[in-house]
Amino acid sequence: MENLVHESSNGDGNTLYLIDAMALAYRAHYIFISRPLINSKGQNTSASYGFTNSLLKLINDQEIDHIAVVFDAVGAGGTFREDIYEDYKAHRDPPPEELLENLPFIKEIVQAMDIPVVEMEGVEADDVIGTLARNAEEDGAEVVIVSPDKDFKQLLSERVRIYKPARGDQDFEIITDDDFREEYGLDPTQFVDMLALWGDSSDNVPGVPNIGEKTSMKYLKKYHDVEGCIDNADEIGGKRGQNLVEFADDARMSKELVRIKTDLDVALDWHTLLAAQPKMEKLKVLFSELEFESLLDRFDVEVEEADEVEEGENLEFDFGPYEEVKTIDADAVDYSFLKNRHELEQFVETLTEQERYAFDTETTSTDPHYASLVGMSFAWEDGVAVYVPTPMPDGTSTDDVLDLIGPILERETTKIAHNMKYDMLVMRRHGVELGGPVLDTMVGHYLFAPEENHNLNDVARSVLNYKMVPITELIGEGASQVSMRDVEVKEAARYACEDADITLQVAEKLEEKLQEVDLNEVADDIEYPLVRVLADMEFVGIRVDTDVLDRISERLAGELDELEGRIYELAGEEFNINSPQQLGEILFEKLDMPVISKTSTGNPSTKESVLQELSTDHEIPGLVLDWRKTYKLKSTYLDSLGELVHPETGRIHTSFNQTRTATGRLSSSDPNLQNIPVRTAVGREIREAFVPQDDWQLLAADYAQIELRILASMSGDEAMQETFRTGGDIHTDAAARVYGIDPADVTRDQRRKAKEVNYGIPYGVSPWGLAQRLRVPVGEAQDLITQYQKSYPGVSTLLNQLVEKARQNGYAETMLGRRRYIPEIDSSNSNRRSWAERVAVNMPIQGTQADMIKIAMNRVHERLASEALEARMLLQVHDELVFEMPPAEEAALRTLVEEEMRDALPLDGVPVVVDIDAGDNWLDAH
Incomplete structure (x- = not known):
């Protein structure tokens, strides 16, 4: 067993630093989300404190002469992007109020440091930064954009680079145009086209369906830009080629949405954006008001030194982080990996003695239904962990490793893992059933802090104040990303051991925290057992009749053509129906319809409620509503569900998300089966495509008005x-x-x-x-x-x-x-x-409804096993459970399901009613 012990750029007077204020403020706010800084006045000052530390860290590390902090114009309306696409950023949650309340303080701090503040109405801060960057670059300056926003990569050049704040501490990752070319194999200017094809769900930029990051990179290397891809759609062929034609206007519109403007009329000469003399007394007043005591302690020293500073000299700052972030200490941990079969046999004996341990898998994919096992890590003592590579360095095969260790993993010992459902699915595909009680730290953290992020890096930062080694340090990212299989065993072992070790430590802390807030029973009795239930459901999946989907899709394509033809006929011209701007021109300028409401930028709105009201007086608005509804159903479900059928199982394996909703409800993704509309005829038709295995039936059970x-x-x-x-x-x-x-x-x-x-x-x-x-x-x-x-x-x-x-x-x-x-x-x-x-x-x-159906799922799952029924639970959709069964088991399954759903959580004074039906497809069974 082998033990695993284990530059800044300076300013030259010709470099302009542009700070993306809102992005850094967001990051600062969420760094402290689990332990917010609250002063005696009850103010949450996390964003102000974190932003100030980041800015001062930057100033300390760089010799900055020219700098500006760019804000979005507070209180202003929308931007030109809403005029292009009304739903731009429509799904994004508004900024937390505590963050918004910090912005005036952040601005005051920046101004007290005598750093220029820039903001401009009608555009986003990105556009102001883009324009200032290009202007300075064309004047021969070097430009550094400080932001975590990936969209800025389109501005990279020989003279423009990005400082991306690293997650969880105060470091900055430097990204250059050469880094971009190495990662993507494209020129930075093509990043706009890449985003246009790929889309951006966070900003609600549509892109082209079924074209993701890697596919867009591949096409752009050959066809250069969006138009080139559209022109060569026939050569691309298949569904993606069809989509490039069908969604060409969406791609062109998306390109306009993601393109950062570089030609604004910004009346600023970059030479005037100077870092001048900080107003020390003003800073001291601000820090006192915000009660930044750790800053003030050092600030007093700086004030004394300031008296001796000559006029015009820049001051040095050393404010340090709010709390020191811990990282891996090679001298304090005992991480090792197994090299041969003999060591594995010894390890199996040791593992057999453990009644509780942390477990983690390393694989070749984030999709458990396609992932191959690369290794497993174990920890049952803080600071100690062991990695078992598969295959082993001595040639011991993965099958032989699992033959030895599999029976131990199947024992009824407590397994601790972060996102254990993934590990269960991977191991099951490799023939091993993880046995015993579950303690999932991702689920436990979700119960304790439902509004926070729940990936292990964030949980470790929140619970332990510990920064983990990011996976990208091992496998890279983007086009240059490699498989975990390609990583040297020693490096993979160090990463994997840290995962298991930190998961164990997080589990110990979470158990205490859940006990403190009386949530340990919800965790132990509902959420942790549900992990195994969901893993079984995902493993089985559900069968889809693609012929039914194709039939409906073909019919809808004809309906869309008819709707478009009628709309164009009534409008007297062809236009992009999906463009609010072009639709608005037809409705309100050409046809002179009344303006019901306006967008935030003052343009006439074409949202659904407006079209509904206008449809009483004119035919076009109603037809557009029909077109939108039909278009969404076709693109979201009919044209994509078939592509998600697993080639080995012939079934769709949706992912049930246990940690996404704040209410406790489950959600599903890839695909999202909970959003199939059941109140429309087409939505019900889509359910007809979900069918059981041959000669079986589906059974659906639904709580009535629960x-x-x-x-x-x-x-x-x-x-x-x-x-x-x-x-x-x-x-x-x-x-x-x-x-x-x-x-x-x-x-x-x-x-x-x-x-x-x-x-x-x-x-x-x-x-x-x-x-x-x-x-x-x-x-x-x-x-x-x-x-x-x-x-x-x-x-x-x-x-x-x-x-x-x-x-x-x-x-x-x-x-x-x-x-x-x-x-x-x-x-x-x-x-x-x-x-x-x-x-x-x-x-x-x-x-409470979510708790009820989760209890029912656990109990139904347990009885299906104890009564040796072949029937299997396949789906959970809000108040409904869907099963697959041989017809001979229908009576037994009906009785079992009704009993467990009805009695899961009895209600005082009110009966719980369960509606149950069976059929040859989901529609018939509902």
């Missing part, structure tokens, strides 16, 4: 409970009470409105919001809400209590104690406070 039943139970409202107890229709009953009529006299429209109120009230819907949903005047919506509150007084009381409880505790919780922290509940911003109050009401209800 969130309203939970609401009735939690509120104790007698009227609502009575409706559920007697088997009445809750929406008809609500309509009868709200309108003051007999249930038999309730009309379909009245029931529809009552249904919207039923589902809207528990989530804090406003009169305006309800009016939008019902398409009625706000006054009528207000009357409906008022009558509902009178009809169900227990519900109204509960909702007020939930908000008040969240305000007192700072969090909302489910019936079983799952928490969601809501710091905005006391916000001075009314919009954010209202949002927090809605969360305070929503989370206990929706989170």
Whole structure:
């Protein structure tokens, strides 16, 4: 067994440093997200402190003469990009309020340091930085852009480089144009085309479906730019070639969205952007106000030294980090790897004695359904870990390694891992079932801090204040990335051992933290056992009839052609229907339709609600809505699901995400099966394509109106409970009470409105919001809400209590104690406070439903095994479970599933009802 013990660029007066203020502020805020800096006034000062440290670190390390800090214009409207594409950044969450409240302080600190502050309305800070960079470059200057934003790579040149702040500490990674060419095999100017094809989900830039990072690189090496790819779509062929033709306008629009402007009218000469003399007294006042005591301790020394500084000299700063970040210490750890079969046999004996240990796999892919095992690491004592490479250096094969160690892994010993579902799937594909209780540190951290990031690097930083070695140091990134299989065993071992060791240490801390907040039972009884259930579901996957998908897709393509033809005929010309700008020109300029609302930049809006209102007076808006809905279904599901079928299993293996939602609900991805619309005819048709294995059937079980039943139970409202107890229709009953009529006299429209109120009230819907949903005047919506509150007084009381409880505790919780922290509940911003109050009401209800179905999944899974049924659980979609079964087991499975779903979490005063059906496809079984 082998032990594994184990430059700055200076300014020359001709270099301009451009600081991306918002990106650095974001980074600073989230570095301290798990232990925010709160001063005695109750202010969260994390972003100010972290930003200041980053800036001072940069100043200390570089001899800076020319510098500017570039901000987005605060309070300004949108930018020209929203005019090009109304949904640009539409899915991005607004910045945390605590971060926004720090921006004025950050700006004051920068100004007190006598560093120029630059901002410009109507464009993003990226565009200002791009223009300043190009202007300085053309004047012969060197430019350094300080930002973690990948989009700046398009500006790289011989004279422009990027300093990317490293994650978790105060270092900077230098990126040059040569680095870019080595990583991507392209010229930096082609990065715009790469992003245009690839798209950007964070900014909601559409790109071209099925073309990702590596595919876009390959095409651009051959065809140079977006237009070249489109022109050669026939040569590319296949689905991607079709998409390049079908989504050509999206690609061109995406290119305009991601291109950083370099030609703004910025009336600034880079020579004037000078780092001058800091205003020391002003800085001291600011640091005192913000209570940056660790800065002030050193600041006093700097003030004394400042008296002796000659006019015009730059001051040196040494403020240090807020808290020293720990990294791997080769002298303090005992990391080793096995070299031969004899060492493996000895290790197996040692591992057999352990009743609890951390386990991690190293593989060739992040997709467990394709990954090959490269090695395994183990740790059961802090600072000590062992790596088992597969195959071993002496030639012992992977199969032989697993024959020896597999039986030990299958024993009922506690396994600790970070994202253990991945390890379970990988090992199962290699013939080994990981046995015993699960302790998943990713899931545990999610329970403790649901709003934070949960990858191991971030969790280690949050829980242990420890910075791990990034995987990119071993395998690189982008075009130059290699497989873990290609990494030298000694280097892979050091990385893998750290993973296992740190996972073990995180687990020990998390157990204490979960105990402190009374979440250990939710972890041990619900979340940790669910990891194994989800792994089994993902391993099995679900079969898809691609012929059905192709049939629907072909029909929709014809419908889109017909819709486009009719729209063009009515408009009198062809245009890009997916472009809000071009659509707006047709509707509001050519056809002179009334402007209902405007975008943030003052242009007429073409959003859905506007088109709905306009559709009553003209045919085009309604046709555009139909086109959008059809286009989205075709591109999102029909044209992509078939490509996700695994070549070996012939099934789709969606990934169930246990740590994504703040309420505790599961989500799914690759593909997202929870967003298939079930209220539209085409959405239901898509479900028809999901089928069982030959000669079997699907069975679907769905909780009936479960969130309203939970609401009735939690509120104790007698009227609502009575409706559920007697088997009445809750929406008809609500309509009868709200309108003051007999249930038999309730009309379909009245029931529809009552249904919207039923589902809207528990989530804090406003009169305006309800009016939008019902398409009625706000006054009528207000009357409906008022009558509902009178009809169900227990519900109204509960909702007020939930908000008040969240305000007192700072969090909302489910019936079983799952928490969601809501710091905005006391916000001075009314919009954010209202949002927090809605969360305070929503989370206990929706989170309790999530707990209920997870308990049911665990129990159903256990009984399927104990009763030796062949039936298998395949999917979970919100309130529904989908199974695959031989027909002979239908009666037994119905009974089992109904019992466990019904009894998972009994509700006081309200029966839990489960609807179950079976069929030859998902649609028939629903």
